[in-house]
Amino acid sequence: GAVVSQHPSRVICKSGTSVKIECRSLDFQATTMFWYRQFPKQSLMLMATSNEGSKATYEQGVEKDKFLINHASLTLSTLTVTSAHPEDSSFYICSADRSSYNEQFFGPGTRLTVL
């Protein structure tokens, strides 16, 4: 149990386009999902905390108008990178909180490359 999926696993896009990444908890309901960004050889940096049915809470320095997060159901959260630029190229990872156990389970990540 406790499987989290992400789609797509890899995306290459042109500068100025928007990219949507989906995060799904497949076998449990997740009231809270988290979005992280990871640069090569670096640890995970929390971008935002997403609660089902409410607005996401963004970490300091993360532009909420650029990284749109929607958590419409207990099993799905989406991150949209709007007007992507090459500096947005990174590995984006979501996690879902299986709250009754206070554990976070991570998706496989999405590698975004902006040309």
Added chain:
Amino acid sequence: QKEVEQDPGPLSVPEGAIVSLNCTYSNSAFQYFMWYRQYSRKGPELLMYTYSSGNKEDGRFTAQVDKSSKYISLFIRDSQPSDSATYLCAMSADSGAGSYQLTFGKGTKLSVIP
């Protein structure tokens, strides 16, 4: 001082060795301690989860938490080449809102040489 300190390595050991990975932290509010394994270009995989101080064993893996010293460890016995990965420690405090933000260490890159 960063909240969580972890030696990034790299750490190379021969197959069969006992591996010791460690993290120190400064926030005394942390109560939940986790170890994740991350293979290259993959998401982290939860290995061990411990609440408060003490030891927890799962197969070849043992997690130790010493809250008095603010020090946590992960031991891997009989290490295998398939254990080669980056190991991330993570911890969280009770947010009081039922959801727990994790603070990660930088990760230690481990290579087990056949």
